[in-house]
Amino acid sequence: MLRDDVKPLSASPQLAKDSNAVDNLLKISFLRNYALPLIMRDPSLYDLDAFYNHPLLSFLTATSPKYDGYEAAFEQYDIETRQVYSGDIDSVYEWYSCWRLVTSVKMLTILGLDLFMDSVVERYRMPKAHSQLLRAICDQQNRASWSEADYLSFFPSLWFISDGELGYSGNSSTQLAIFNPPYRLRDSTPKMYQHYALKRVDPDLDSELVLLTSSDFQVTLETFYHGVTVDADGSLMIVMAYSEFGNLEQNIARSRPTRWKEILEMMEDTTGHLCVLHSHQWIHNNLHPKNILLMQEAESPMIIDFAYARCIQGDEQVHSTHGRHPYIAPEVLTQGHSTASDVFALGIILWQLVSRVTFPDNALLDKNVHRIEAVPGMLDELWAIITSCLSNNPAQRPTPEHILEQLTQLHRLHGDEFINDETMAYVDSRAKDCDDYIMSHRISRESAFSTNLTDDGIIHTASVTRTSNERLDCYLSLVEC
Template sequence: MWNWLPSDSHLAENDVPTEGHPPATTIVRASDLRRRFTTANIQPWLDHITLRHHIHPDHRLLLEKVCSHLVEWHQANRPLALVGACKLSPLPLFPPGWFVDKQQQNHGAYEGIAPSYIARFVPPYRLTRTAVPERWDEVFLKGLTVQYDIDPGMIAMATSTTPIYGLTMHYDERCGYSQLMLVMKKATYGNLETRLEQEIPTDYAKLRALALSITKSVKDLHWKYIHGNVHPRNILLNYADYVGELVDITFMQYNQTSTHWPHCRGGGRWPYVAPEAVAGKTLTTAADIYALGIILWQLVSRVTFPDNMLVDPFLYRIEPIPGVMREWEDLYTDCLNADPSRRPNAYTVYRRLQMLREDVPLNITTLQYIQQRRAEIQTFLAEHRQQANEPMLAEVGDHILTASVTRLVNRGLESYPSLVQRFTF
């Protein structure tokens, strides 16, 4: 549809083909070139798949908007594509029956967030396009949450920054409708949170490389967008275990605007939610920098926050790390400043990371600290995993304790404990 024109406009009025003598050229009137594509032309198709797959009305509307945006974008960029200066990216809609062995990957389905799955891709025939998974490959199905308006341009933008194969639908028995999902490449090396739990570094080389790639993703995004939910599970390791890519558009909004946030203010994954969200202030790119500061701290400490049990504020405290490189500590300390106006921007963080030496081994006291924190947490997890059906949210005195899950709205956020302790700003 990227070069769509009305079917009756391909021939000029005086260019009528005769039997056996088709016209030598196709003439398109200038007035037709100015005619914009409208989704009225694909309503029969949309009606058909909506009825066949019982698509939720909100997701039907989102699909219509995505189709309209992609066609307009492709038509606008056609001249650049013809000279090789731009690549036009289609977004296929795969039948839901092509995905089997689905395994839910998050707890978000119970917190207002659409669930995501790992599944196997099993088309009934071989596909010749290169930008699709191989048959029986595992793929990641990212649920789209549309309780508020998702700009279709953000979905189209995601196809150019992350490995997205297309869209599909998943039937949700709880609501009785099918909902749209992004079909994404399963990260070859997993996500950053899993890596933090599995490895203990010996020097700053991989830490610096990871920090640079993550910060570059944030820096590039901030030219136009605020991410709104930066955390290690949203950082995928596709190309190497030291190259991170920031994904997820659930809370993304345009920079310098607040129109996208009224319905989900204070949402995201705690403790990565910035302090200014507690006061209900309009978030800026500084909110992403706060979350980035926690990740920079985690890259050294290797502490991760559980999503299946209440987070103990003392056990999971964010504190100075003994023996850490001074420049590294100064950087994440600046990012964690409670005043968003005093946090560095992503470009400054990136430049400061570039100036760090990478051939520096971790101090022995730092390694001992990592081992100590890991042992404390493993003991805690072993004790609490024996308790079935532990709540994800609980009032304890004046505080609300919570598991580290992504919520559409973190209710009572002002009563959540702060994990950041004893930093001097």
């Protein structure tokens, strides 16, 4: 479970006054003795042409070492870091993480925000809305102290090689890209720096950018959001960590846990992330398994995609009807989104973790095939938690903190127990029904975003995130509890 006091998966370089003094000196040494000499060989590779004659850079590089190339520079860096740490250090990882510091938005804008912005806007012909967002990120990073956040980097677009589509919604798509910066080492690159996921920014939905630049969320987000880049058409893109282990929806569809421990741990971690979000007065507004990424195989789920997230006060609600069916709470049409509507979505996810049923984004939903009901043989206490989350009355739904407390107790009492044969048979039967249904009901991507009013007056919408669900009162209800 990830909380504010839990360390991120990997530490990144920081210049905090209270951090290790030797480590700080190495970061400063890296900037002057390695990064600047290499960058100034060809600043255009870093989109830093405008700074070529910058007085500070000229001064710093005047007496810097000269290298035949990046591999030669790394060999010297490897020797230096191993001497300082007596060999007990991953110098390859440190090499890449130090470059994160050097190419950080904060570091670049220290040299001159206006000069940096003018150069980037002209180079990429950025639309005004996207350039304004980039400036906002730069301003936010400059206001933060070095100790408050991981470093959001600005990555030149030529550092990415497209490697296919990862996903889409009604507003944007996410692309997989090979990461190929000038400083990439030929023989060894940490897995986290081999690929990135690039998500196009919608200027009308800039909550994700606001959230990822907030120091309140760095413990949750710093291992996932790495920075920004610009697409060929000038659109700003968020650079995110890529997980080869996929998202929770994929995990639900492909795995079959045999002990309750496996399910309860996933439930606890997911609920813990929602606790962090709500503790900072933010609601997610689009919570579903595709927006929960697995950072390790079958574990470490992390809630992502904050495009629709909003900061609220107390019982405040966000009056919008976007979302992905059936994760939209019944009161959203009249009352809007709230922390309680996040809890409703969480309840659907908890049920899926037991039933292993997923809702297709390439077929219309069917009330029988995709029904949400009690799973035979499941823990009675767990079903009670799920039904409380799915209450039609939002005031009667528990808080994520209360859910987490109950899940932790169940884990302690039943974690080592095997899932019984009755439950396993139900899971297999539901999976077969869903697979058979898809074979004859698959539709196109374009159709998935259209409404389909049937003779019974119900809109059997496909399970995709929609920016507008104006007839939410006509949507098919799947919950049978």
